[in-house]
Amino acid sequence: MEAHFSPSVLIANIVLMAMLGVITIAIIRLRSLFAIVMLGGVYSLVSAAWFQAMDAVDVSFTEAAVGAGISTTLFLAAMLLTVRTAKPSKPIKKRWAPLAVVLATGAALVYASVDLPVFGSAEAPANAHVGKAYIEATPSDVGTPNIVTAVLASYRGFDTFGETVVVFAAGVAVILLIGFGERARAASDWRGKDEEQDENFSDDSHLILRVVSKFLIPLIAIFAFYVHFHGEYSPGGGFQAGVIFAVAVMLYALIFGLKAAMTAFPPVWARAGAAIGVAIYGMTGIICMINGGDFLDYDYIFGPPVEGAHHGHHNWPQITGIIGVEVGVVVAVACVMITAFYAFAGRVPEIRDEDW
Amino acid sequence: MADTSLFSPENLEAARVFVGSALALTGAVFSAAGSIGVLRFPDFYTRMHSASVTDTLGATLVLFGLMLIGGWSLVSFKLLCIWIFFMFTSPTASNAAANGAMKAGLEPFLGKWTGQKIKIEGQEALRAQEDRE
Numbered sequence: 468m469e470a471h472f473s474p475s476v477l478i479a480n481i482v483l484m485a486m487l488g489v490i491t492i493a494i495i496r497l498r499s500l501f502a503i504v505m506l507g508g509v510y511s512l513v514s515a516a517w518f519q520a521m522d523a524v525d526v527s528f529t530e531a532a533v534g535a536g537i538s539t540t541l542f543l544a545a546m547l548l549t550v551r552t553a554k555p556s557k558p559i560k561k562r563w564a565p566l567a568v569v570l571a572t573g574a575a576l577v578y579a580s581v582d583l584p585v586f587g588s589a590e591a592p593a594n595a596h597v598g599k600a601y602i603e604a605t606p607s608d609v610g611t612p613n614i615v616t617a618v619l620a621s622y623r624g625f626d627t628f629g630e631t632v633v634v635f636a637a638g639v640a641v642i643l644l645i646g647f648g649e650r651a652r653a654a655s656d657w658r659g660k661d662e663e664q665d666e667n668f669s670d671d672s673h674l675i676l677r678v679v680s681k682f683l684i685p686l687i688a689i690f691a692f693y694v695h696f697h698g699e700y701s702p703g704g705g706f707q708a709g710v711i712f713a714v715a716v717m718l719y720a721l722i723f724g725l726k727a728a729m730t731a732f733p734p735v736w737a738r739a740g741a742a743i744g745v746a747i748y749g750m751t752g753i754i755c756m757i758n759g760g761d762f763l764d765y766d767y768i769f770g771p772p773v774e775g776a777h778h779g780h781h782n783w784p785q786i787t788g789i790i791g792v793e794v795g796v797v798v799a800v801a802c803v804m805i806t807a808f809y810a811f812a813g814r815v816p817e818i819r820d821e822d823w
Numbered sequence: 824m825a826d827t828s829l830f831s832p833e834n835l836e837a838a839r840v841f842v843g844s845a846l847a848l849t850g851a852v853f854s855a856a857g858s859i860g861v862l863r864f865p866d867f868y869t870r871m872h873s874a875s876v877t878d879t880l881g882a883t884l885v886l887f888g889l890m891l892i893g894g895w896s897l898v899s900f901k902l903l904c905i906w907i908f909f910m911f912t913s914p915t916a917s918n919a920a921a922n923g924a925m926k927a928g929l930e931p932f933l934g935k936w937t938g939q940k941i942k943i944e945g946q947e948a949l950r951a952q953e954d955r956e
Binding site: 679682683 | 918
């Protein structure tokens with residue numbers, strides 16, 4: 468059981484974990500919601516750096532895009548609905564029973580972690596059985612350089628379908644709880660009308676911010692598509708790409724106003740896209756069934772596989788299937804996130820300048 | 824005949840990593856100075872200044888140092904992209920934050936640093952700021 472752990476990686480891990488601990492304590496002690504949201508983003512970025520140090524690049528990318536990117540933005544949108552600071556409803560008393568429960572749980576977890584395999588150990592179940600099989604089989608079965616994508620979209624395509632449905636269901640739950648947002652419902656009336664001058668735009672106090680973001684937001688959207696279509700070669704894939712695209716729309720809404728964002732990306736599109744994305748994923752699987760294979764068996768996506776026609780580097784049926792389901796994921800995730808954002812932001816009567 | 828001048832390819836190759844490391848270390852020093860400034864400076868605007876120095880100068884030096892170490896490769900190109908992104912976002916973010924603070928009525932401290940006194944003033948200004956909200 469030899470784990471090759473270089474001292475620099477060890478030091479980086481210890482420093483990053485210590486930073487996570489410090490940020491957690493800061494979040495518990497702070498009362499300003501704005502600072503807490505920002506620290507939450509910082510927490511996610513530090514975790515992303517830590518995952519990177521542990522060589523889990525895909526997880527790190529997801530943490531950076533979801534934790535630091537979209538959660539922070541969604542929290543900011545939600546914060547507009549409430550006050551800026553949380554006040555403890557009653558003076559904090561010392562409660563011993565919860566403390567005892569927390570300490571006991573923590574001790575149990577530490578006790579259990581002793582039995583975990585050493586990080587990077589070749590005998591660890593994750594490395595010895597199914598993980599090893601995926602690593603050995605991916606080059607001939609799927610032929611994508613990024614094995615994580617192969618596992619996620621092909622070997623475990625059914626699980627990922629479930630995850631996409633869960634994202635969709637979560638979006639539906641948000642809508643059921645808080646509605647589409649008052650202004651979102653009226654948004655269809657705004658389209659095509661002459662825009663009366665918003666007071667946000669009358670004085671150009673945020674001119675620099677507007678100019679720079681006008682340049683950067685399209686690049687962010689393009690980067691989302693790069694992350695998506697390059698997912699088989701590099702870290703990233705549908706989930707991250709969808710989140711990044713949603714962040715581009717949200718940034719546009721935060722800087723240029725909800726009205727402009729809803730004109731650029733109508734809420735109806737977002738609502739329809741959420742369902743269409745899940746449908747694209749499911750249809751990719753059904754096409755395979757029509758051609759005689761199993762659900763999501765991409766070898767059948769162009770018809771029954773031809774013996775001996777096999778692929779030097781690329782297994783095109785597999786890659787087509789992976790890109791197909793990833794398109795579904797990207798559309799579903801982006802649209803669910805944008806719908807949720809519209810739902811939060813649409814409940815605010817007016818996003819005033821001093822709210823930012 | 825071998826090139827024996829100071830700028831021979833071998834010398835440049837040897838200097839590349841050395842200069843790159845030196846640049847990255849200098850950038851780290853600037854970042855550390857910026858962090859200390861955020862903790863020690865008396866008011867919002869001076870801290871802002873300190874933080875943006877970290878973002879621009881520190882990051883520039885570190886990224887260019889890493890580019891030198893990386894040589895002509897895809898990694899260096901990506902680092903260049905990151906640098907360009909930084910040059911757009913970081914000054915914009917600093918400007919937006921300072922602009923927002925100014926619009927919200929937070930007055931910068933002007934005059935001579937007198938230690939304790941200016942600190943108390945700062946807290947009063949912050950409290951007034953919170954009351955206004």
